Amino acid sequence: MTSRVHRVLAVLLAAGCASAALAQQLLINGAGATFPYPIYSKWFDEYHKKFPNISFNYQSIGSGGGIQQITAGTVDFGASDGPMNDKQIQEFKAKRGSDILHFPTVLGADVPVYNIRGVTAQLNFTPEALAGIFLGKITKWNDPAIAGPNPGVNLPNAPIVVVHRSEGSGTTYCWTDYLSKISKEWETKVGRGTSVNWPVGLGGKGNEGVSGQVKQVNNTLGYVELIYAVQNKMTYGKVKNAAGQFLAASLEGVTAAAGSVKDMPADFRVSITDAPGKAAYPISTFTWLLVPNKIADPARKKAIVDFLHWMLTTGQTMASALDYAPLPKTVVAKEEKAIAKIM
Amino acid sequence: MSALPSAIDTPPASGGAAAAFWKRLRAGDEIAIAVTFLSALTVILVTAVLVFELYRKSAISRHAFGWSFLISTTWDPVSGTFGALPFIYGTLVTTALAMIIGIPLGVGAAIFLAELAPPLLSSSLSFLIELLAAVPSVIIGLLGIFVMIPILQQIVPPVQDKLSWIPIFSGPFYGVSLFTAGVVLAIMILPFIISISREVILSVPNDQREGALALGATRWETTWKVVVPYARKGIAGSIFLALARAMGETMAVTMVVGNDPKIAHSLMAPGYSIAAVIANEFAEATGDLYQGALIELGLVLFGVTILVNGAARLLVMSTEKKGTS
Numbered sequence: 001m002t003s004r005v006h007r008v009l010a011v012l013l014a015a016g017c018a019s020a021a022l023a024q025q026l027l028i029n030g031a032g033a034t035f036p037y038p039i040y041s042k043w044f045d046e047y048h049k050k051f052p053n054i055s056f057n058y059q060s061i062g063s064g065g066g067i068q069q070i071t072a073g074t075v076d077f078g079a080s081d082g083p084m085n086d087k088q089i090q091e092f093k094a095k096r097g098s099d100i101l102h103f104p105t106v107l108g109a110d111v112p113v114y115n116i117r118g119v120t121a122q123l124n125f126t127p128e129a130l131a132g133i134f135l136g137k138i139t140k141w142n143d144p145a146i147a148g149p150n151p152g153v154n155l156p157n158a159p160i161v162v163v164h165r166s167e168g169s170g171t172t173y174c175w176t177d178y179l180s181k182i183s184k185e186w187e188t189k190v191g192r193g194t195s196v197n198w199p200v201g202l203g204g205k206g207n208e209g210v211s212g213q214v215k216q217v218n219n220t221l222g223y224v225e226l227i228y229a230v231q232n233k234m235t236y237g238k239v240k241n242a243a244g245q246f247l248a249a250s251l252e253g254v255t256a257a258a259g260s261v262k263d264m265p266a267d268f269r270v271s272i273t274d275a276p277g278k279a280a281y282p283i284s285t286f287t288w289l290l291v292p293n294k295i296a297d298p299a300r301k302k303a304i305v306d307f308l309h310w311m312l313t314t315g316q317t318m319a320s321a322l323d324y325a326p327l328p329k330t331v332v333a334k335e336e337k338a339i340a341k342i343m
Numbered sequence: 344m345s346a347l348p349s350a351i352d353t354p355p356a357s358g359g360a361a362a363a364f365w366k367r368l369r370a371g372d373e374i375a376i377a378v379t380f381l382s383a384l385t386v387i388l389v390t391a392v393l394v395f396e397l398y399r400k401s402a403i404s405r406h407a408f409g410w411s412f413l414i415s416t417t418w419d420p421v422s423g424t425f426g427a428l429p430f431i432y433g434t435l436v437t438t439a440l441a442m443i444i445g446i447p448l449g450v451g452a453a454i455f456l457a458e459l460a461p462p463l464l465s466s467s468l469s470f471l472i473e474l475l476a477a478v479p480s481v482i483i484g485l486l487g488i489f490v491m492i493p494i495l496q497q498i499v500p501p502v503q504d505k506l507s508w509i510p511i512f513s514g515p516f517y518g519v520s521l522f523t524a525g526v527v528l529a530i531m532i533l534p535f536i537i538s539i540s541r542e543v544i545l546s547v548p549n550d551q552r553e554g555a556l557a558l559g560a561t562r563w564e565t566t567w568k569v570v571v572p573y574a575r576k577g578i579a580g581s582i583f584l585a586l587a588r589a590m591g592e593t594m595a596v597t598m599v600v601g602n603d604p605k606i607a608h609s610l611m612a613p614g615y616s617i618a619a620v621i622a623n624e625f626a627e628a629t630g631d632l633y634q635g636a637l638i639e640l641g642l643v644l645f646g647v648t649i650l651v652n653g654a655a656r657l658l659v660m661s662t663e664k665k666g667t668s
Binding site: 061062063067068161166169190193195197202205213216 | 417418419420421422488489492493496515517518519597598601602603613615619622623624626627628629630
């Protein structure tokens, strides 16, 4: 009799434990940028392995979608390749009654890719040449603005076919942000954005669409994400940075660009294109997590804060293996302090 | 109730109206009418809600641009200036090309399969054609990029050399173009035209054929002058379905059309379509005006589809009056 009672008790106890464990299971929802999705899913996976009661659900629906969802309050955090602008932050404050914090996670970069019949050399591009080509003012490959920094390369007298992204993307934001900084004319005529009114060129869908068109059509020039170019072993051009050096994009050069920014603002909303350092690759960008500064549920708040600390330490060591440039130490130290703003 | 049609003979009323009602109900008339009416109503309601939502959510854009949205050619998300004309143009041109290529091929194939091919060949080929309809549009788009464009790049420039004095063939050919999108769309609508038209032609009563043959018509005369006119309405229906499919196609078009919102007079130049720009830009569109403009584009596509479909129906009706069958 007693053994039966014991058995029943044991079953009840086991069920109780299981339900307690279930109750502690915490699901953190996020949505946003597609560019950092591979590293984010790696992070969330590793973090879940370490802390099995916390799991993350990240929808890579695009930066714009991430900003909308965090503003609507349907997710715990957003993610974006471009910082929220002042108007978006005002809207967030009005709707959610709290501030929004930007946390840089990793870095990305854009590289110029080209396909010119008979040219295999790694070309040098000046900012003036890139702006001129994308504005439609430099139309031939043998234009002095391109030929000048490439002595010894036999550039053809052929029209340049420009290829850009057709869909809204953080890659385009980074590229147009760079062009806006180095060319007043670009800034006033076209400006920066995830989609812009391109003066010239064909639109390809995604990095694969741009690279596909660059490969298929002769005498093309386009831009793709550094990671995409590296993983697909594409040759890409060197770009002259603000210090006058021609640099091929590399993870080190991108991290250096983030490190060379003077006066990093407290909210991390900063563009690092055309950064001043000698080793800084000029077409680089942060990608950000967007976290409200007031999180009502203490368990949820603790989980997000703990994750941010982990992301800045252990997480950063995983970046290079996936071809993402890790944050410079100065930025990590600054972010560690900023996490305290989450209440 | 008396207005409702009844398929059964009503015997002299013995138990009054109630009994007659129950009798009819048992026979299924009322239920059938109610159920089918509700089905029809659901479809209409869904469409109405869709249009209403598009109209409501595009309010900010409609107020900002008014009717000039339809004729403006600038699409600038940075400065917040939006106009739909290049996209309307691209949608109409690619759809027209698809129909010009797809209708003769599709109807021709359907006639062959239904009238001329041996039954075994006909049914197995039809199965393959229906499989084509099941291929996802992204796959068709990839085939367009990696198979069709390289072939077109070999074929088009030599032809252009001879015909470049005609404006619609002029200009450089990059592979992606309105023409390429038209060809891809034609491939996508073929299964709709072929399989529906074949079924319709097969369902033409045999006495029509026998009658024509008995009068001394050849096999082809029978097919072309008797069978096809008899099946005309069904064939037209398949074409309307194909038309709607072509206008709304998104993924395959955006992969091969070049995504350049300019109105080019040459078919060999890149263009853009309404469905493609919505798919490309909606996910990253921030700001109410930008989103409103994209939603208004959806409304415009709806309007353009209705207009084109209506015009096509009028065309068919006018030929029917002249028809002799």
